[in-house]
Amino acid sequence: MKKINILLIIVCSTLLSCADYLDVAPDNVATIEYAFRDKVGAEKYLATCYNFMPNFGLPANDPAFMGSDEVWNFEDKRELDDDVGNYYPFYIKLGRQTANNTYLSYWTGENHGRNLWVGIRHCNIFMENVDEVGLELTGLEKEQWIAEVKTLKAFYHYYLLRMYGPIPLMKENISIEANTEEVRAFRDPFDDCVDYIVQLIDEAVPYLPVSIEQRATELGRITQPIALAIKAELLVTAASPLFNGNSEYINLTDSRGVKLFPQSYDPSKWDRAVLACKNAIDTCLLGGHSLYRYTQQTYILSDTTRLELTLRCVASDRWNSEMIWGTTKSLQQRQRTTMPFFTDAMANTNPWRGMIVPTMGMAELYYSNNGVPIEEDQYYDYENRFEVDNAPDSHYYYIQQGFRTAKLHMNREPRFYANLAFDGGIWFGNGRYKDVGKGTDTETAWQIKMKQGDASGKKSTYRYSITGYWAKKTSSLTTATNTNGAGVYINYTFPIIRLADLYLLYAESLNESLEAPNEEVYTYVDSVRKRAGLNGVVESWRNYSRYADKPSEKIGMREIIHRERMIELSFESKRFWDIRRWKRGHELIPGPIRTWNIEADNEAEYYQVINIDNLTFSTKDYLWPIKTSEMQKNTNLVQNPYW
Numbered sequence: 001m002k003k004i005n006i007l008l009i010i011v012c013s014t015l016l017s018c019a020d021y022l023d024v025a026p027d028n029v030a031t032i033e034y035a036f037r038d039k040v041g042a043e044k045y046l047a048t049c050y051n052f053m054p055n056f057g058l059p060a061n062d063p064a065f066m067g068s069d070e071v072w073n074f075e076d077k078r079e080l081d082d083d084v085g086n087y088y089p090f091y092i093k094l095g096r097q098t099a100n101n102t103y104l105s106y107w108t109g110e111n112h113g114r115n116l117w118v119g120i121r122h123c124n125i126f127m128e129n130v131d132e133v134g135l136e137l138t139g140l141e142k143e144q145w146i147a148e149v150k151t152l153k154a155f156y157h158y159y160l161l162r163m164y165g166p167i168p169l170m171k172e173n174i175s176i177e178a179n180t181e182e183v184r185a186f187r188d189p190f191d192d193c194v195d196y197i198v199q200l201i202d203e204a205v206p207y208l209p210v211s212i213e214q215r216a217t218e219l220g221r222i223t224q225p226i227a228l229a230i231k232a233e234l235l236v237t238a239a240s241p242l243f244n245g246n247s248e249y250i251n252l253t254d255s256r257g258v259k260l261f262p263q264s265y266d267p268s269k270w271d272r273a274v275l276a277c278k279n280a281i282d283t284c285l286l287g288g289h290s291l292y293r294y295t296q297q298t299y300i301l302s303d304t305t306r307l308e309l310t311l312r313c314v315a316s317d318r319w320n321s322e323m324i325w326g327t328t329k330s331l332q333q334r335q336r337t338t339m340p341f342f343t344d345a346m347a348n349t350n351p352w353r354g355m356i357v358p359t360m361g362m363a364e365l366y367y368s369n370n371g372v373p374i375e376e377d378q379y380y381d382y383e384n385r386f387e388v389d390n391a392p393d394s395h396y397y398y399i400q401q402g403f404r405t406a407k408l409h410m411n412r413e414p415r416f417y418a419n420l421a422f423d424g425g426i427w428f429g430n431g432r433y434k435d436v437g438k439g440t441d442t443e444t445a446w447q448i449k450m451k452q453g454d455a456s457g458k459k460s461t462y463r464y465s466i467t468g469y470w471a472k473k474t475s476s477l478t479t480a481t482n483t484n485g486a487g488v489y490i491n492y493t494f495p496i497i498r499l500a501d502l503y504l505l506y507a508e509s510l511n512e513s514l515e516a517p518n519e520e521v522y523t524y525v526d527s528v529r530k531r532a533g534l535n536g537v538v539e540s541w542r543n544y545s546r547y548a549d550k551p552s553e554k555i556g557m558r559e560i561i562h563r564e565r566m567i568e569l570s571f572e573s574k575r576f577w578d579i580r581r582w583k584r585g586h587e588l589i590p591g592p593i594r595t596w597n598i599e600a601d602n603e604a605e606y607y608q609v610i611n612i613d614n615l616t617f618s619t620k621d622y623l624w625p626i627k628t629s630e631m632q633k634n635t636n637l638v639q640n641p642y643w
Contacts, residue, residue: 055114056494068575069575084356099627119152124170127149148222151201157169158230215319224283235276241583246262252638273513274510277506301435304396304414316477331492334494335489363422377545388405419472419571457598503527594609
């Protein structure tokens with residue numbers, strides 16, 4: 001059958017790419033024959049295949065950032081439409097998505113989504129036509145390009161699968177001569193989708209490089225570690241409760257009578273995930289990846305501040321050793337909507353638009369300084385955590401000396417101080433690069449004050465933190481203001497997947513595959529904890545937790561691993577998807593959104609906990625709906641449960 005051979009190429013002024021290599025697109029190309037007549041045109045088409053990568057980390061486009069219960073913001077503040085995407089991610093969190101109006105749709109490309117079916121079609125076109133280039137593109141280089149495109153095609157299918165559940169597999173582009181029924185594709189069963197994505201990756205891996213040699217021009221291109229990490233995450237997702245024997249989905253059947261979801265729990269899926277995760281880890285280590293440490297000697301730093309920068313900059317130090325896959329799509333939106341005003345002058349002269357901020361629930365999530373949950377720590381004053389006290393001298397690098405703040409902000413693990421700013425907290429960087437006590441008042445680390453009228457508190461109608469917290473992790477250490485007060489945004493590599501993420505996926509899979517956790521489970525969790533300045537789970541729970549035996553039990557270790565992921569990967573667009581695949585959304589999301597009384601200008605009133613909203617979550621919210629108009633066009637599609 002004759003294939004489609006004429007296509008208008010999408011041309012973008014700024015590609016959603018991961019490196020300078022990808023900042024190209026085929027211009028003024030009308031026919032596929034022209035696009036593949038030489039190597040230059042084919043390479044531009046390769047870049048077009050990359051162009052459909054989702055916008056990870058951007059408030060307007062990534063449902064897993066502003067749509068997560070990790071953060072909160074104002075509703076309907078229209079100044080920020082371009083940055084927050086008309087609040088579509090926020091509306092998902094508020095439960096306003098419907099089948100008639102889908103938000104951030106990666107099926108149709110509407111409401112700040114991106115049509116991944118078009119991206120998959122481009123991948124198919126590339127593979128169908130790359131042979132036309134001829135002798136100019138041959139051998140290993142040609143095989144590598146094909147492998148990159150196969151991996152992208154696999155990833156786009158996976159992204160849709162995670163969002164919608166079973167999807168139609170676009171193995172080949174539909175012929176221009178196809179009849180009506182051939183165009184109306186059915187959704188393929190979930191396990192068939194998983195197997196096909198795995199097949200694409202397995203076919204691609206042998207032809208991909210283990211690491212990038214031309215780092216200046218090719219960082220962001222697909223490597224073996226990237227492809228295998230995608231496979232690992234896919235198989236962990238497939239083994240997880242949402243998709244592995246979920247009784248609420250077993251009756252979803254199409255008009256052919258085909259069951260779309262697995263009908264029973266299959267423990268062997270965890271075994272498959274274990275092998276995939278270990279293979280990915282071994283390949284990452286072979287490719288030179290390692291857990292990140294902040295080693296720059298530019299600044300004279302205490303050990304405490306250096307550890308804090310390790311934990312903060314792991315997600316923003318451009319192309320660091322831990323970054324398996326990242327995107328450098330401009331992150332200006334992310335930074336200017338999450339950074340505070342450090343001075344009164346900044347509020348008047350600098351284009352910060354800080355308003356997307358951590359919830360109080362996130363402040364409570366992090367461990368105590370003993371490395372266990374604060375509600376479990378037998379030595380932590382959990383019941384009185386909202387009371388105010390003087391910061392102890394031991395918090396010299398975390399809290400301003402002599403400052404009175406909530407006990408919730410004291411005696412916490414290093415990741416708490418690395419990721420969160422609060423009333424009385426210290427913020428190193430972003431224009432101040434002298435450690436605490438090492439410079440003048442205009443050089444040393446920022447001292448955050450957040451009561452009404454304070455520089456980082458409420459001073460306007462909506463440019464302030466509505467919860468009383470700011471996120472440090474979402475901005476580059478060196479993003480600041482110039483002498484004219486204008487913002488100087490330093491772009492960084494947002495992690496799509498990093499090594500600690502993979503370690504915790506492996507520990508989770510291994511724990512689920514065993515009757516009880518073994519030493520290898522502990523080893524991979526403890527390696528992440530050790531980097532965060534914490535002791536291992538067995539030691540920490542034995543010495544400090546009210547549930548000393550928790551790590552020795554499968555269910556207890558499952559809970560520990562889940563929490564470790566939510567802490568370590570906070571604000572990195574992971575929690576949103578994790579709590580769905582764990583089928584814990586109905587457990588973790590519903591409840592009040594609490595804040596400090598940010599309207600107050602004094603200690604007594606400020607440290608009062610206020611409820612400003614209430615989140616709900618129902619079974620239908622685990623998956624996106626297929627838009628009603630799409631189902632009307634294709635009557636072979638069946639809607640997701642409860643939509």
